[in-house]
Amino acid sequence: MSGAATAAAAAPGARIKPRMGRDDWIMRGAMVAIGLFLVLGVLLPLYTMMSKSLEDSDGAFVGLANYVEYFSTPALFYSIYNSLWISVLSTVIVLVTAFIYGYALTRTCMPFKGFFRMVTLVPLLTPSLLGGISLVYWFGNQGVAKELLLGESIYGPIGIVIGSSYWVFPHALMIVITALAVTDARLYEAAEALRASKVRTFFTVTLPGAKYGLISAAFVIFTLVFTDFGVPKVIGGSYNMLATDIYKQVIGQQNFQMGAVVSVVLLIPAVLAFAVDRLVQRKQVALLSARAVPLVPTPEPVRDWSMFAFCSVVAAIIICMLGMAQYAALVTFWPYNLELSLNNYNFDVMDGGGWEAYFNSIRMSLYTAAAGTLIIFFGAYLMEKGRGFQGGRTAFHMAAIVPLAVPGMVLGLSYIFFFNSPHNPLNGIYGTMLILVLVTVVHFYTVSHLTAVTALKQMDAEFESVSASLKAPFYRTFLRVTVPVCMPAILDISMYLFLNAMTTVSAVVFLYSSDTTLASVAVLNMDDAGDIAPAAAMAMMIAYTCAGARLLHALLTRGLARTTQAWRRR
Amino acid sequence: MPMDGTAAAPAYLRITDVTKMFGDFTALKDVSLEVNEGEFVCFLGPSGCGKTTLLRAIAGLDIQTAGKVEQAGADISALPPAERDFGIVFQSYALFPNMTVRRNVAYGLENTKMAKADIEKRVTELLELVGLPDQGDKYPAQLSGGQQQRVALARALAMSPGLLLLDEPLSALDAKVRVHLRAEIKDLQQRIGVTTIMVTHDQEEALTMADRIVVMNQGVIEQVGTPQDIYGRPATAFVADFIGTMNFVPGSVIADGRVSVGGTELTVDTEGRAPGTVVTVAIRPEDVAVHDADMSSENAFEVTVQHMEFLGSFYRAEIGSGAFADHVVQADFSVNLVRRNDLKVGGTTRVSFPPAFIRLFTGDVR
Ligand SMILES: Nc1ncnc2c1ncn2[C@@H]1O[C@H](COP(=O)(O)OP(=O)(O)O)[C@@H](O)[C@H]1O
Numbered sequence: 001m002s003g004a005a006t007a008a009a010a011a012p013g014a015r016i017k018p019r020m021g022r023d024d025w026i027m028r029g030a031m032v033a034i035g036l037f038l039v040l041g042v043l044l045p046l047y048t049m050m051s052k053s054l055e056d057s058d059g060a061f062v063g064l065a066n067y068v069e070y071f072s073t074p075a076l077f078y079s080i081y082n083s084l085w086i087s088v089l090s091t092v093i094v095l096v097t098a099f100i101y102g103y104a105l106t107r108t109c110m111p112f113k114g115f116f117r118m119v120t121l122v123p124l125l126t127p128s129l130l131g132g133i134s135l136v137y138w139f140g141n142q143g144v145a146k147e148l149l150l151g152e153s154i155y156g157p158i159g160i161v162i163g164s165s166y167w168v169f170p171h172a173l174m175i176v177i178t179a180l181a182v183t184d185a186r187l188y189e190a191a192e193a194l195r196a197s198k199v200r201t202f203f204t205v206t207l208p209g210a211k212y213g214l215i216s217a218a219f220v221i222f223t224l225v226f227t228d229f230g231v232p233k234v235i236g237g238s239y240n241m242l243a244t245d246i247y248k249q250v251i252g253q254q255n256f257q258m259g260a261v262v263s264v265v266l267l268i269p270a271v272l273a274f275a276v277d278r279l280v281q282r283k284q285v286a287l288l289s290a291r292a293v294p295l296v297p298t299p300e301p302v303r304d305w306s307m308f309a310f311c312s313v314v315a316a317i318i319i320c321m322l323g324m325a326q327y328a329a330l331v332t333f334w335p336y337n338l339e340l341s342l343n344n345y346n347f348d349v350m351d352g353g354g355w356e357a358y359f360n361s362i363r364m365s366l367y368t369a370a371a372g373t374l375i376i377f378f379g380a381y382l383m384e385k386g387r388g389f390q391g392g393r394t395a396f397h398m399a400a401i402v403p404l405a406v407p408g409m410v411l412g413l414s415y416i417f418f419f420n421s422p423h424n425p426l427n428g429i430y431g432t433m434l435i436l437v438l439v440t441v442v443h444f445y446t447v448s449h450l451t452a453v454t455a456l457k458q459m460d461a462e463f464e465s466v467s468a469s470l471k472a473p474f475y476r477t478f479l480r481v482t483v484p485v486c487m488p489a490i491l492d493i494s495m496y497l498f499l500n501a502m503t504t505v506s507a508v509v510f511l512y513s514s515d516t517t518l519a520s521v522a523v524l525n526m527d528d529a530g531d532i533a534p535a536a537a538m539a540m541m542i543a544y545t546c547a548g549a550r551l552l553h554a555l556l557t558r559g560l561a562r563t564t565q566a567w568r569r570r
Numbered sequence: 571m572p573m574d575g576t577a578a579a580p581a582y583l584r585i586t587d588v589t590k591m592f593g594d595f596t597a598l599k600d601v602s603l604e605v606n607e608g609e610f611v612c613f614l615g616p617s618g619c620g621k622t623t624l625l626r627a628i629a630g631l632d633i634q635t636a637g638k639v640e641q642a643g644a645d646i647s648a649l650p651p652a653e654r655d656f657g658i659v660f661q662s663y664a665l666f667p668n669m670t671v672r673r674n675v676a677y678g679l680e681n682t683k684m685a686k687a688d689i690e691k692r693v694t695e696l697l698e699l700v701g702l703p704d705q706g707d708k709y710p711a712q713l714s715g716g717q718q719q720r721v722a723l724a725r726a727l728a729m730s731p732g733l734l735l736l737d738e739p740l741s742a743l744d745a746k747v748r749v750h751l752r753a754e755i756k757d758l759q760q761r762i763g764v765t766t767i768m769v770t771h772d773q774e775e776a777l778t779m780a781d782r783i784v785v786m787n788q789g790v791i792e793q794v795g796t797p798q799d800i801y802g803r804p805a806t807a808f809v810a811d812f813i814g815t816m817n818f819v820p821g822s823v824i825a826d827g828r829v830s831v832g833g834t835e836l837t838v839d840t841e842g843r844a845p846g847t848v849v850t851v852a853i854r855p856e857d858v859a860v861h862d863a864d865m866s867s868e869n870a871f872e873v874t875v876q877h878m879e880f881l882g883s884f885y886r887a888e889i890g891s892g893a894f895a896d897h898v899v900q901a902d903f904s905v906n907l908v909r910r911n912d913l914k915v916g917g918t919t920r921v922s923f924p925p926a927f928i929r930l931f932t933g934d935v936r
């Protein structure tokens with residue numbers, strides 16, 4: 001009604017400069033420290049890598065000369081086309097498969113849903129190399145089902161597409177399931193009341209509802225395949241892809257400048273895909289916030305059993321991939337002596353790092369899980385719950401998102417440039433376990449950070465205010481309230497970091513030294529040397545370890561739920 | 571801002587020209603206010619008017635852009651919340667879910683040098699104070715909303731703060747519990763005598779609980795006063811309209827003490843406004859008086875009852891009259907009166923606007 005009364009303009013009184021208390025100093029200090037960690041771990045290495053792409057081998061600035069050379073060498077720039085083509089094809093295949101599979105799991109009454117869901121977790125437990133190795137045994141020169149390819153070779157695009165599809169499938173499926181799980185039963189009731197046909201309902205309700213999830217899944221698949229190194233390395237033969245080109249330029253030809261150029265070429269589409277996806281996802285918020293009635297599927301025998309058939313085929317493929325790797329690992333001498341033995345597990349007699357590599361991997365993964373969870377969760381806490389320092393917090397959030405857009409190969413190469421430089425005071429960590437942990441934490445920072453932020457956002461926004469009013473230092477409330485309440489998310493983060501540290505190849509392949517070889521790198525190197533069966537055996541060692549870790553995680557989570565059920569609301 | 575209360579004792583909390591900006595948006599404009607020791611003050615206003623912003627500035631949780639806040643004689647404008655002296659209760663209560671009621675209440679005490687036994691004693695005392703002597707070992711999730719609210723109150727009072735801040739503490743509760751807790755909080759506050767500021771958008775809450783009400787609108791204070799003041803002598807049209815029900819009829823001053831409304835002249839204190847000034851005449855429905863036909867009194871005229879709504883103990887009637895053009899005015903008639911005077915829709919009656927209950931606002935404020 002009356003707006004006229006408020007005529008007086010704000011007086012230009014002296015601006016209050018809030019005095020910082022002890023909490024503020026500690027929080028800001030910690031945040032700046034973690035921010036610096038990200039600057040040192042991501043931004044500076046990337047910058048160094050990009051400037052290297054503009055220099056010649058003596059370090060003199062040569063402008064775009066390296067790029068000119070790159071684009072005038074068909075053998076090099078043709079990889080762009082290869083990488084794009086393989087990624088698009090894999091995206092289509094995986095997206096369709098994951099959508100049907102996810103639909104079957106969430107919207108039908110198909111039997112054995114639990115089993116089908118569990119099977120899809122398998123590829124997450126293995127390095128992406130394992131799919132490639134398995135394909136060699138199935139369809140390779142001495143493969144058991146070679147004839148199925150009708151004379152085509154598995155070494156090349158066919159193998160890369162199958163192998164890539166295998167390992168990115170669970171990543172896509174998780175996103176699709178989440179998208180399909182968020183629906184409103186009332187929409188379907190309305191459609192039914194309007195006598196819309198099942199097909200029409202599918203195209204007017206189901207698909208639009210899952211739209212953003214599908215878009216997101218498509219970007220994730222595309223980026224994972226586009227930047228993956230393991231599958232094309234093992235099964236790609238002479239078919240060049242960008243990620244393998246970096247490896248060949250750097251490790252094969254010691255041409256670091258060209259490696260940097262290819263890295264930039266690889267980085268650009270990855271960053272673009274990432275940026276577009278984030279723009280698209282922004283629109284989704286409104287869709288999710290509405291309170292919906294969950295949809296409970298009703299039995300429909302024809303649909304349910306056709307879905308069962310489809311899922312059985314997909315599950316069979318996944319099991320066959322893992323099963324073949326396990327079988328190959330146990331066969332004494334393929335294909336001449338099919339007797340089973342543990343000879344291939346005798347890693348110490350092969351090149352590649354031996355059992356030490358395996359134990360290094362476990363150590364590295366434990367360090368990564370411990371240090372990473374600590375840094376990432378605390379960083380997310382400071383960003384989310386800190387008071388004031390708005391600019392710093394926003395900058396920190398942006399820095400924490402960057403690693404997701406940086407392919408592992410690019411990150412690894414950037415680390416060589418940055419940390420191996422004699423001018424860098426941190427040069428001492430080059431070739432140590434520390435740099436492996438650092439690169440792995442950074443590589444998987446973003447997803448963990450976002451998990452932490454999501455968990456923190458669910459906490460009452462006023463815990464910090466209350467604790468300040470009670471004169472309790474923030475770290476006390478952090479330890480006594482935030483950490484216990486967020487424990488499930490903390491366990492998830494540490495599990496995620498552990499699994500990825502065990503299975504990653506791309507970033508660490510440039511950074512290990514003879515003292516710090518890793519299991520996943522050993523798989524790569526043994527495969528490279530032709531010791532494919534031991535490579536399979538090592539890949540299986542990784543798989544057992546990851547499965548064990550997951551089991552432990554499940555037990556811990558269950559135990560935690562039991563001991564804290566008194567205060568947790570369902 | 572007109573201040574009442576004792577002039578002798580200096581104010582416990584003094585807010586001077588506080589302005590708060592969020593980017594380009596001004597959430598508080600030059601707000602000044604004094605709160606006396608032991609007083610219960612309510613910030614009342616529509617949602618988004620800046621009540622929480624002002625409360626958070628007082629607490630230091632979101633420090634004001636400019637302006638001064640003094641508590642107990644000390645300038646605390648720039649201090650971080652941990653260095654101020656207050657307890658706070660939020661709408662969500664913000665109880666720590668993983669701690670029992672006792673540990674929640676003890677949380678602040680455990681941070682002091684207090685001995686363990688003393689802490690336990692104090693917690694027991696506080697739980698008794700808020701009426702939850704035997705709920706101490708439960709977790710917040712196991713309590714009802716009203717009980718959680720009391721725990722939050724106990725926790726806020728644990729450190730015996732000089733200032734208790736309550737941000738919509740009752741609005742998450744259902745109506746019955748809310749009415750009950752209103753009385754309890756007020757009673758508790760009077761017993762321990764802690765200076766209290768409560769934010770609310772519920773006028774009934776403010777009117778029943780506050781010693782003084784601060785009515786806010788769009789980042790400024792419209793009026794400060796006792797509930798009776800605010801209700802009976804609203805300083806601005808906004809306050810008049812926001813609190814209770816108010817009739818607004820446009821008119822103009824014709825002479826000192828005389829206002830014309832649609833051709834009818836009313837006697838009313840014009841407070842020195844010049845003749846010709848456009849004003850709005852305001853009167854509450856319950857202040858419209860009904861007279862027997864033969865009585866003559868000031869500002870009385872014949873009206874037609876156009877509509878009557880039964881509201882239990884009284885009727886709210888819409889009355890119109892050729893006397894003040896086509897303006898319809900709401901008037902409350904008790905059931906008794908309606909029966910006695912046989913009032914019904916379409917009938918006529920004689921009413922008056924007692925000069926003492928008429929408020930004038932400059933301009934057409936409708
Ligand atoms: N952190 C913030 N950033 C930007 N605007 C804010 C912020 N907090 C409050 N506001 C705005 O300031 C105004 C007053 O908010 P608030 O004090 O919370 O109102 P209320 O009176 O309902 O408690 C609102 O318009 C709100 O949108």
Ligand SMILES: [Mg+2]
Nearest residue numbers: 621622738769
């Ligand atoms: Mg508010």
